[in-house]
Amino acid sequence: MTSQNNKTPLPLEGIRVIDMTIVWAGPYATMLFSDMGAEVIRVESLQTPDINTRGNPRPPKGLLGTPRANMFPNRDPGKRPWERGASFAYSGRNKRSVTADLLRDEGREVFFRLAKASDVFIENGAAGTVEKLGITYDVLKDINPKLIMCSLPGYGTNGPYKYYKGYGANVEAVCGHTYLRGYPDMDFTGTSPIFHADPAAGGTAAFLIMSALINRRKTGKGQYINLSQAENMITQLPQAFMDYSMNGRVRERMGNRHSKHTQGCYPCVGEDNWVVMTIRNNQEWESLCKAMSKTELINDPRFNNMDKRIENHDDIDQIISKWTTDKEKYEVFRTLQSLGIPCGPVAKPNDVLTDPHNIERGLYEEHYHPSLEGAFKYPGPMFEMSKTPLRIRKLFPTLGEDNEYIYKDLLGYSDEEYSKLQEQKHIGDTYFDLGLEDLSGNIV
Amino acid sequence: MTALNGIRVIDLTRYISGPFCTRQLATMGAEIIKIEKPISGDPTRNIEPFYNDAPGIENSGLFLYLNMSKKGITLDYKKSKGKEILLELVRTADIVVENFRPTFLPELNLSYEDLKKVNPNLIMTSISNFGQTGPYRDFELTEIVMYAMGLTMNVTGLASREPQKAGLTVMQHQAGSVAANATLGAYLGREMHGISQHIDVSLLETQLTSIDRTGAQLLGYQFSGSNPFQRFGETSISILPMGVYPVSDGYVMFVGAHPHWWPRFVKMINRPDLFEDPRFQDSDYNFVYNLDYKEELEAIILEWMVQRTKQEVMQEAQAAGMAGTAINSMADAIVDPQFNFRNFFVEIDHPTTGTIKYPGVPAHFTDIIPELNRAPLLGEHNKEVYAELGYDEAELEKLVLEEVI
Numbered sequence: 024m025t026s027q028n029n030k031t032p033l034p035l036e037g038i039r040v041i042d043m044t045i046v047w048a049g050p051y052a053t054m055l056f057s058d059m060g061a062e063v064i065r066v067e068s069l070q071t072p073d074i075n076t077r078g079n080p081r082p083p084k085g086l087l088g089t090p091r092a093n094m095f096p097n098r099d100p101g102k103r104p105w106e107r108g109a110s111f112a113y114s115g116r117n118k119r120s121v122t123a124d125l126l127r128d129e130g131r132e133v134f135f136r137l138a139k140a141s142d143v144f145i146e147n148g149a150a151g152t153v154e155k156l157g158i159t160y161d162v163l164k165d166i167n168p169k170l171i172m173c174s175l176p177g178y179g180t181n182g183p184y185k186y187y188k189g190y191g192a193n194v195e196a197v198c199g200h201t202y203l204r205g206y207p208d209m210d211f212t213g214t215s216p217i218f219h220a221d222p223a224a225g226g227t228a229a230f231l232i233m234s235a236l237i238n239r240r241k242t243g244k245g246q247y248i249n250l251s252q253a254e255n256m257i258t259q260l261p262q263a264f265m266d267y268s269m270n271g272r273v274r275e276r277m278g279n280r281h282s283k284h285t286q287g288c289y290p291c292v293g294e295d296n297w298v299v300m301t302i303r304n305n306q307e308w309e310s311l312c313k314a315m316s317k318t319e320l321i322n323d324p325r326f327n328n329m330d331k332r333i334e335n336h337d338d339i340d341q342i343i344s345k346w347t348t349d350k351e352k353y354e355v356f357r358t359l360q361s362l363g364i365p366c367g368p369v370a371k372p373n374d375v376l377t378d379p380h381n382i383e384r385g386l387y388e389e390h391y392h393p394s395l396e397g398a399f400k401y402p403g404p405m406f407e408m409s410k411t412p413l414r415i416r417k418l419f420p421t422l423g424e425d426n427e428y429i430y431k432d433l434l435g436y437s438d439e440e441y442s443k444l445q446e447q448k449h450i451g452d453t454y455f456d457l458g459l460e461d462l463s464g465n466i467v
Numbered sequence: 468m469t470a471l472n473g474i475r476v477i478d479l480t481r482y483i484s485g486p487f488c489t490r491q492l493a494t495m496g497a498e499i500i501k502i503e504k505p506i507s508g509d510p511t512r513n514i515e516p517f518y519n520d521a522p523g524i525e526n527s528g529l530f531l532y533l534n535m536s537k538k539g540i541t542l543d544y545k546k547s548k549g550k551e552i553l554l555e556l557v558r559t560a561d562i563v564v565e566n567f568r569p570t571f572l573p574e575l576n577l578s579y580e581d582l583k584k585v586n587p588n589l590i591m592t593s594i595s596n597f598g599q600t601g602p603y604r605d606f607e608l609t610e611i612v613m614y615a616m617g618l619t620m621n622v623t624g625l626a627s628r629e630p631q632k633a634g635l636t637v638m639q640h641q642a643g644s645v646a647a648n649a650t651l652g653a654y655l656g657r658e659m660h661g662i663s664q665h666i667d668v669s670l671l672e673t674q675l676t677s678i679d680r681t682g683a684q685l686l687g688y689q690f691s692g693s694n695p696f697q698r699f700g701e702t703s704i705s706i707l708p709m710g711v712y713p714v715s716d717g718y719v720m721f722v723g724a725h726p727h728w729w730p731r732f733v734k735m736i737n738r739p740d741l742f743e744d745p746r747f748q749d750s751d752y753n754f755v756y757n758l759d760y761k762e763e764l765e766a767i768i769l770e771w772m773v774q775r776t777k778q779e780v781m782q783e784a785q786a787a788g789m790a791g792t793a794i795n796s797m798a799d800a801i802v803d804p805q806f807n808f809r810n811f812f813v814e815i816d817h818p819t820t821g822t823i824k825y826p827g828v829p830a831h832f833t834d835i836i837p838e839l840n841r842a843p844l845l846g847e848h849n850k851e852v853y854a855e856l857g858y859d860e861a862e863l864e865k866l867v868l869e870e871v872i
Binding site: 033034038047074081085088093097098184186188190191195196213214215216219240244246251252262273274287301368369375376384400405406407409 | 469470471474495515517519520529531533579597598599600603606610611612616617618619620621625628630635637638641644645646648651652654655656660664666667668669672673675678679681682687688690691692693694698699704709710711713717718722724725726752753754756781788789790792793795799800801803804805806808809811820824825826827828830832833
């Protein structure tokens, strides 16, 4: 990951980011930085495991009886489960790891020295989490006035919900997204949690931090960014909020349907296989009827314009389902796309890995990590850049993998100081005192 | 001064993903010159919701939101004079953002390579359905197709029923957000290292590389041969509350994330007797995964929930350290005390709608002041922008007659 002078630098090479993010929202933000070449350093603790990101260091045996055990190679968490979980195996790419116990003075000193040498500090613990460690923007700006700090808890670091807990599914509920999705013919208990608020907030956080970095080039000053994940999710729901503002209308959920098109999810051959499609105009309807060999439906008075098709949506769904039910989902996809109809399979993991388009685009990269049995295909960076191809340069770091580099090369700790911090259990590669009850203060 | 002041973006985008990308840039102060087709404009102008439900090119709430803080001009660059003017504009710009079909601009000789000839320092961001290359390059995409092929719909919904999409067009918005990140990353690369380049953002790939059960699902599947996530199973791996529950005036969402939250849960529902219950004594809380207890626990949870409003449940859950929140409608959210405390919704005046509330910028800054102005009327900034290029009134009138602008 060190810069190579004879190579074209990646866009964000030269930017250093302190990463104290957890779960998905914050780690997604720092993936954007690490993929584009920033040096992202995760600060971790040997005393307070980050169970939300690396996973529970001692997974309860009860959990191993659930599908969540599939997060581990061969369903075996092994002796070091924090280096074997699928979630961090994905989000940890191109990042470094350093350990220090920030609950103690020497650990905080390490953090402050790192803050002095960094451009960005990002965290998404519940509001108050880093504050309790004595880490606030007011303290950091005296140490490094150029530092940009970003907090992105569920609801922001001020206001009546400041200390409220929230995973992606929770903030989506507060902001209105949950109300707008799910089966319209059932009550809301049929609406399963989703966590889109996480990538949504991570994306905005990275964007705002980059804006602040550009701002700093002019002003020479850093700043504090206080982002609310829930508000951020609202920025992706404008139709519903503008309709309410303009017309006083409270939008209700539509399931898989669309207000102006016919659209649905239809069964295909095999177990749990589905295909989705949207019919946006008369031409697409005509093409679909021809594909189904039901040309008599083109001018059927129930279906011969968009309004009538929406009125008779249930009938259309039945007709399409009957047609798709004995077909392969990829067969329906290819047939309808060749006619210009937006259609796609509901993809499962093996589908996306073997999809010829994804293969030709080089979306998945095969890599080997010593903590995992075998080489696996990892989703690569989120976009392509013509002059600085983005790649997984290195998989996720093991706990404290970059301690030597960070302490000695970057922060100038001597060998003696390093040994002492090892003895004091700041530096290491394994958690100490794994009492789960100790974790309660430091999670989302 | 706002963060991106002085950065000029030529915005050729339409619909949602592209305009959301440039909206992000606009709110941080970049100068966005949005180029629309003369007379009809961005097709989003014809997409609902409309003010008073009356269709009209200045009435679309979606357009008004997505194009805040931008300048708007009209230009038909399929015509040779129009193309000439576009190149003049590109010469003055730092960034071009477009979301046409990948073949559209190259066919007009307006590919990145063509644009670089007039502006060697140009950064260009191209957003498309499936990317600039590959066998699906020219395929059609809608929100539901994007979600289905993007590896999350398969684990959203109930196992007994068809998979469910997310709400409205959130995936297209997310693609715009990713594109905004790519654009600023490239801009920083140009400023720091002198590299100008072209960015290829595929809507599908922004989903396949997202983090809501995508990477973990794909790797978990390869690790174990089975999917760690599934529909419905999502809500039933533990006896702690997980998923949606009915309350007296609506519904709430719970994420019972960790087994060691058991004592918080017991405290929340005020049932200290459960601490004495011999079935719930394991200090590692393995019993939370014993679904034999599920039915009994659900009954206790439901009884507690239905005696409370969603606001009460949220407050009591949060006081106990449980991740429980109200499921708000738009009407609830817009008066929510947290959003109002932070002044998230902003009032914006527009000739069609008068002053109404818009979703604003979801962050507070110690230095940056976000730019939050109304969207442009069709061709509103023609005079200003074309005057800068040296066109006088008479020339502009001629361009109008020729339907170039």
